[in-house]
Amino acid sequence: METVEHDQVCLVSAAEETVAAPSLSIALVSHDGAQPPSLTPLRPRVTGNLSAVRATDDVVVCYSEHGADDVKRLYGLLGRDMPAVLVAARGFDERDVISAFDHGATSYLVLSQTPEVCLLGAAITTARGESCLSPIAATTLLRHVARSPLTTPPDPLPHHNLTPRERQIMELLVTGHTIMEIAEHLTLTGKTVRNNLSTIYAKLQVRRQSEAILLWLGRQPQPTT
Template sequence: MRASRKLTVALACPEDAWPHPDWPAPDDPYVECVTTLREPLGSGEAADVVILYREDPSAAVRQLPATDTPVIVISPCRDTEAIVEVFRAGAGYLVEGDYCTCMLSSAVVGATVGHTYLSPVACAALREGAGQLPTGGEAMERLRELLSPRERQIMELLSTGLSAPEMGLRLQLSEKTVRNNLSNIYAKLEVRGSTEAVLTWLGATSAVQA
């Protein structure tokens, strides 16, 4: 997926802690520049996406309500509970050392269209965390039965952190078809976007625990 214009990222990171001083590369097709974000976060920052680099992701979660800009949290923390907390707050999560700068650029683009991107370790932690919660038994099965076989297939891929273009490649479908399916899924599950859909699909919301 190519952005219609290059994006600006605001970075909130402790001094000298950012591990990608050469990102974005001059030929990065998605991200134009990275600016330093003033803290505490404000709503008037001129950026398309905010990246919070934090040792403690819980501190990042406490900052999220201060900005309406999409947020990606990067942290060395692999604690399941912390990752689930960040995802519930609507932010993407990349575990340090578990992604490349190409994935980081893709996460930035995805965030601008409502996709909550997770690195592979963060995906595994989310699924593990959801697996430790009550799944709702029959209520969960009824909810899943609302979806067609194709929609269930797409939800499985979405819950592993794949974006619409990546799902399209995996399923040999156009991106438009995938997005149409996602719109139908959101309507059937009565959710507002990918984050709520994944939490519902994994049985990690009250909607399936009644």
Template sequence: MRASRQLSVAVACPGEAWPHPDWPARDDPYVERAVLLSEPFRIPESADVVVLRSAEPLRYFRELVTGTTPAIVISPCRAAETVIEVFRGGAGYLVEGDYCACMLSSAVVGASVGHTYLSPAACAALREGVRRQSAAGEATERLRGLLSPRERQIMDLLSTGLGAQAIGLRLRLSEKTVRNNLSNIYAKLDARGSTDAVLRWLGAADGGGQRALAR
């Protein structure tokens, strides 16, 4: 999905260097500027998205990424527990060495419209962590049984980090059709949005999806 205007990004790199000094490019159609913040970090009201770059993202996550500004974490850490915690907090996650500048711009645009973007390695860590941690396998399967075969296809793709447009291309559906399906999925799973739905689908949500099953 294209942003309706070019975006402003606030960048926080506690104790570390920002690896993309030439980003955004002058011809970037999505991101207008990236402002490197100094400590103590204060997110400017003009920022559309905040990016936290840290080897220990959870150390700074609650301070920087729990406000109303959408967020993305960039980190060399690919520990499943860290990725899950960040994802539960509603932020995207890009593993260093696992993305390019174009993907960073796409992640920023996605965050600005409510999509939680994960790089491939972050997706893999999330799914592996859920398989290890989930103690609600039966409940999760019952939850998945609430969805139609098409809805299950969409959730499989959503849980790999794809947005509605990309899912539509994969399944040869219009973006509008995918979004209509997602609205139905959220209602069935009793999910607040895409992040919550993916966590419930994977069995990583608090309560393992019991809220939806109890209705």
């Protein structure tokens, strides 16, 4: 069993690691009331009502057969104030993975591939705004991006506000490079790259890496109608 961490993106397979549970505000969306034991140390607030999710929550865990519908509804309720979202799907559906990220999900675990014991670490990682993916979810997203025609959106994206260095960093990020790989390529420190990314997120008016990548590719999350 192993976990492969790539700085801001963590590919989770079947790892089990001891994680110190921080104090976090976690909303666990579970329509049937089921609660994964591995999240118990984080004392999540279990609810089947999406309106109970607060913008001030550190992370929302959507624990269901498929989670994209919950992510869509949350985005419709909270918009860009939606907290970081971890989908913990009990089954795999390619369309569900794509739809979840199109509507602002940060992380996606497929529990038929990644055991529930990994949820604790994934929830903490997601609360930091970093992405955590089961390999099958990562593969699905990469294939989807490869298939998608990159057309120019009708309204200009706020790329013009970025410096040439920030543009370099974003181009490397969206092509799958890790923070340390970007730092090595540009002869920078990892801390400098992270600082640049924080500035980039502020300029692009996003809160996390997944939103920045989708925005850069011209596919912004859209609220449900």
